[in-house]
Amino acid sequence: MHKFLVACMVVFMSVSCTDKPVSLSGDAPVEAEDFIAAFPLLTLPLRIADTNFIKMADTTTISYTVFTQFIADSVLVNEFGKNAKKISIHPLGKIEKETELYLLANCTQNKKTTLLVFLLDKQNKFLASVELLKLANKDGYIHSVSITSEPTFIINRERINVAAELLYTKHGYAFNSASGKFVEVMTDSNEDLKRINEIINPIDTLPRKNKMSGDYTKDKRNYISVRDGSSSSKYSFFIHFEKDGGACTGELKGTMTMRDATHAYFQESGDPCVIDFTFEGRNITVKEQDNCGNHRGIKCFFNDSYTKRKENKPVKKNK
Numbered sequence: 001m002h003k004f005l006v007a008c009m010v011v012f013m014s015v016s017c018t019d020k021p022v023s024l025s026g027d028a029p030v031e032a033e034d035f036i037a038a039f040p041l042l043t044l045p046l047r048i049a050d051t052n053f054i055k056m057a058d059t060t061t062i063s064y065t066v067f068t069q070f071i072a073d074s075v076l077v078n079e080f081g082k083n084a085k086k087i088s089i090h091p092l093g094k095i096e097k098e099t100e101l102y103l104l105a106n107c108t109q110n111k112k113t114t115l116l117v118f119l120l121d122k123q124n125k126f127l128a129s130v131e132l133l134k135l136a137n138k139d140g141y142i143h144s145v146s147i148t149s150e151p152t153f154i155i156n157r158e159r160i161n162v163a164a165e166l167l168y169t170k171h172g173y174a175f176n177s178a179s180g181k182f183v184e185v186m187t188d189s190n191e192d193l194k195r196i197n198e199i200i201n202p203i204d205t206l207p208r209k210n211k212m213s214g215d216y217t218k219d220k221r222n223y224i225s226v227r228d229g230s231s232s233s234k235y236s237f238f239i240h241f242e243k244d245g246g247a248c249t250g251e252l253k254g255t256m257t258m259r260d261a262t263h264a265y266f267q268e269s270g271d272p273c274v275i276d277f278t279f280e281g282r283n284i285t286v287k288e289q290d291n292c293g294n295h296r297g298i299k300c301f302f303n304d305s306y307t308k309r310k311e312n313k314p315v316k317k318n319k
Helices: 002-019 032-037 073-086 193-197
Strands: 046-049 088-096 100-109 112-121 126-134 142-147 153-160 166-176 181-189 214-219 222-228 234-243 248-258 263-267 274-280 283-290 304-308
Touching: 046 126, 073 100, 073 112, 073 126, 126 142, 126 153, 126 166, 126 181, 222 283, 222 304, 248 274
Parallel strands: none
Antiparallel strands: 046 142, 088 100, 100 112, 112 126, 142 153, 153 166, 166 181, 214 222, 214 304, 222 234, 234 248, 248 263, 263 274, 274 283, 283 304
16 A cells, blocks of 8 residues: 555656746746747737736746747847846737747836737747837827737827827838838828828839839829839839728838739738739729728728829920
């Protein structure tokens, strides 16, 4: 009986040792699965505010040594400076995709906490990162980040002005595999009055020598500009529209690729938006094929037709 009890204790202790969580707070190397397991799975879509993102993080502490086994230390040094090794790191959650793994972590330095997202591939190789929230902001705004299912990380700031109006600015970021970076895929704001009253065309000064290049318009607030691209089969474009009396707007800058002599498309890695373009005579028809919600209001689409505007030829001066 005594031997049986001893044997049971040995088995119990063996199982207990096996199930003991791996410490991530020390300097010893850890396995990738143990590191990733510290990040709870997040359900999307999700909104995280600067008022709750500290409470959302797990109590687990990940040491700088362990964290930089998987995340490039240069990222933390660029973010927190030469004393980056002194930051306190707590996992907030993870987003698992077919070829990508997004890890969200709170990093605290001198009582100032920053939420960042770090992207790994399926081989757990670090690819890119972007800052999402910072607790130290004391600018009178409420800050938050909305994460869509793609995921796109939409960084928001909002405040109420003296006229009781809600002012906001939004910037959306998604990973672009071609560049290997997070790129800005949307911007929306009602704070810049000049921008509200005057649409700024970011490609207006680019060359327009190729056949399809030019300005195609319906009116001053609904148009698409097409400019020469990197080759004869590519064009830069900027489209802006306002529908329902300006209640719903859309705006997108990108590169269209010609399928044939009269058909082109827009599609970029990391952005779910897909648009087809059809050229017919002096007209261009725009047709949204996949979700471009990051670039427009939820109740309107990029679908429309525009007519090419005749360019004013420069007047020749008599010698």
